[in-house]
Amino acid sequence: MSMKKVALVAALAIAAGLSACATPTPYQPKVTSGATTGGFSEQRLEGDRYRVSFAGNSLTSRETVERYLLYRSAELTTQQGYDWFETADHRTERTARTYVEPDPLARPAFGWGPYGYWRPAWRYYGPHYGWRSWDPFWGDPFWADRAEIRTIEKFEAAAEIVMHKGKKPEGDPRAYDAREIMANLASTIQRPAPGK
Numbered sequence: 423m424s425m426k427k428v429a430l431v432a433a434l435a436i437a438a439g440l441s442a443c444a445t446p447t448p449y450q451p452k453v454t455s456g457a458t459t460g461g462f463s464e465q466r467l468e469g470d471r472y473r474v475s476f477a478g479n480s481l482t483s484r485e486t487v488e489r490y491l492l493y494r495s496a497e498l499t500t501q502q503g504y505d506w507f508e509t510a511d512h513r514t515e516r517t518a519r520t521y522v523e524p525d526p527l528a529r530p531a532f533g534w535g536p537y538g539y540w541r542p543a544w545r546y547y548g549p550h551y552g553w554r555s556w557d558p559f560w561g562d563p564f565w566a567d568r569a570e571i572r573t574i575e576k577f578e579a580a581a582e583i584v585m586h587k588g589k590k591p592e593g594d595p596r597a598y599d600a601r602e603i604m605a606n607l608a609s610t611i612q613r614p615a616p617g618k
Contacts, residue, residue, distance in 0.1 A: 446482040448614040449490050458614070460576075462494040467582070471510070472498060475580035484577045488514060491579040493611055496603035504585035508597045511582040520573045 447460035460477040467473055476491040499507045590599045 444481060446486065446612070447478045449493065449611045450614050452477065462490065464494070464498055470502075470504070470585045471582065472585070473580065473582050474498060475578060477578040478576060480574045480576050482577065484514060484516070484579075487577040488579045489607060489610060491581060492598070492603060493607045495581060495583050496598065496600040496607075499583070499585045499600035500604070502585055503587075504600065505587050506590035506597060506599050507583045507585045508594065509581050510584055510596075512580070514577060514579040517576045517578075518573055520571065522571050 445458055447458055450458075450461040452461040452463040453459050458479065460479045460482065462474065462476045464472050464474045472495075474491060474495050476487050476494060478487040478490075495507055495509075499505070590597050
């Protein structure tokens with residue numbers, strides 16, 4: 423078997439192993455390391471005021487992050503003995519990174535290639551890009567389809583909430599009944615698998 427085929431088989435095996443472990447962030451307290459990072463956290467600001475946040479990993483959608491934030495706000499409200507909460511401030515941040523991964527089969531597996539340390543390389547001028555380099559082993563601008571370009575997104579939602587007792591005021595779009603939110607969203611909450 424050639425070195426290219428061995429490298430391809432090894433890369434596919436590693437990718438399959440990693441993708442089997444990769445799952446969206448479940449509804450959990452914040453975890454900063456391990457297979458599934460992210461989760462909820464809160465900080466008490468005053469007696470009835472909290473800053474609540476939920477961070478998702480790269481597989482967690484913005485919608486899920488915002489839903490888990492709302493659920494955690496409702497859950498925290500009931501845990502503190504209150505009936506409803508209002509949002510004083512709310513924001514969702516997006517972090518994106520773009521990666522360019524050259525085709526691993528386009529590179530030599532070991533050493534500097536058939537030319538030893540020296541290898542052919544050229545510079546050329548493009549009217550829209552200026553001077554660029556071409557090297558047959560470390561990037562080939564003429565064959566851009568031999569590289570994979572991926573953008574990884576992560577979302578984190580945070581809200582400052584104020585908790586209240588009694589009946590929620592009607593007509594206030596920033597006011598939420600905590601028990602009603604929990605009942606309506608309970609079926610959409612994905613909790614961590616047991617033993618993780």
